[in-house]
Amino acid sequence: MADLSQNLPRYTRLEDLQGLLIASVEGAFGVLLLGSAGLITGGTAGLALLISHATGLGFGWLFFLVNLPFYWFAWSKRGWTFTFKTFLSVAGVSALVELLPDWVNFSYLHPGMAAVLFGVIGGVGVLGLFRHGSSLGGVGIIAIILQDRFGIRAGWTQMAWDLCLFAAAAFLLPASLVGWSLLGAVILNIVIAMNHRRDWYLPG
Template sequence: MKITHRWLSIAEGCLLVALGIHILNSAGLLISGTAGVSMILLRLTDLSFGALFFLLNIPFYLLAWCTLGRDFTFRTFASVSLLSILSELMKHYVVLSIHPGLSGALGGLLVGFGLIILFRHNASLGGLNILAVYLERHFSIHASKTTLIADIAVLIAALIFLDLSQLGYSLVAFLLLSSVVGRYHRPPKWAQVALVDAKVS
């Protein structure tokens, strides 16, 4: 039952993220991390978001396997694969027409809450999510700080491709995502113990 609950939760998290990204894509907006890089590359290649997202995550699995364990890596691989499939399905079957401001708000919130679900079940969406979990577990750096830095990097890269209004609405998505992760994500108890031990020593 516990295993079923975990995988249902991971599927729900991927669905929330896929919907959030689809809403952002429909308005030409961006989100942070590997997903944001994939959105930028959409403008430079003929590959779909799902294909780009899957390919970009391949190098990060090695980091996950070596530092975060087999179970985390497997769940992350499954989550990335599921998100890629869901993104392809939404691209073909879900048609949206939403104001960019609302797209930025809804997209950021959906992606943020989807990530929270995945983090709580020892999974991620690869890329910078893996780095965020690694830094949190080994150095007690909260995941929201890593995602915020990633947001800034993606925004800087997006200056070439987006106009000011798109950048502004994308920033709304970035801020809401970071806010959700910062307020609702709680590091595992053993990570908190490691932080206390580090302070004592």
């Protein structure tokens, strides 16, 4: 059977670079919206935000650090190119989140609007990373490995992690903020689910 992927358009290295940069900016701005409104999200970004809320430490450094253990899994499962791009994306988002507050601030930001904007902007950012063969690391990599080895669907693993994360958030954040956070996470996942197609583009 012919390999149909040979006929798909591939990104050049320059297109990959600009795609990863734009997606990282979108991801960082989405996190800025969440942090400004006191919200969280799922995945390792949510874990870093939760620790940040609890300790007052900067999200950027926490996000970079909590992702470090996952790079070995990324390399063993997806290879060095995916791992390197993921490392660059995580590092880019971490740095931008630390820099953006010096350039952008909000005199008023309703948590509901922050959740909606995060879901849309963050979802588009994650889509951009996926299309250029990258990710924001974390639990998604473990979920893929568990699916391949044990048949546990990746979505269920991701959902279990996120439910535990939001349950922990309920002890640290007001119920209303946890609710708005859930809304943002749902919108983000809807954006990804309705628009992500692995067979549309292949990274260069």
